[in-house]
Amino acid sequence: GAVVSQHPSWVICKSGTSVKIECRSLDFQATTMFWYRQFPKQSLMLMATSNEGSKATYEQGVEKDKFLINHASLTLSTLTVTSAHPEDSSFYICSAPRGNRRDQPQHFGDGTRLSIL
């Protein structure tokens, strides 16, 4: 069964709305979670690394004020797309590694398809 839960699966909303996406690790604690963005027929682009109890680390070119990340507990990270516009429409995926060992695979949520009208 799924070990990382992502919610919601689909969001359709008007331009200017802020949208929150949740990523939960279900049976393990994750001090680090990752947020990706995927455009149609393309690979995953790492947006930011979410760190429990501290600020997220953003990749170059990702607007911190547009994509707010909060890692409030060891099992929950949230991504808020603030004042979303049509160009923010995309597929957003979170992942979390189980433990600190680098040889372990990351576990991915099922993604959130965001459509801004």
Add this chain to the structure above:
Amino acid sequence: AQSVAQPEDQVNVAEGNPLTVKCTYSVSGNPYLFWYVQYPNRGLQFLLKYITGDNLVKGSYGFEAEFNKSQTSFHLKKPSALVSDSALYFCAVRDRNAGNMLTFGGGTRLMVKP
């Protein structure tokens, strides 16, 4: 810096035939290598990984991959393809001496035709 290349955007194969999805990588140190599969509107599912030891790694759903250090490759293979294998496949690498960040290849769409 680490990078991954998947030279084929799409691979077409007939059901029952063997399949290969190619992957080459570049890291400064020794790599951890992973293959993931993505079905439409879903996240990524882990298939297999190479950490150390035997160069031939077996994973889920009958997939396997061969690590070739001299060619810096980690091609995904399956002896007999199924129509249900049709999906998007991603190769990923992590430097053993770096953090938890995975670097993904561009993805290869596998189409298995009946």
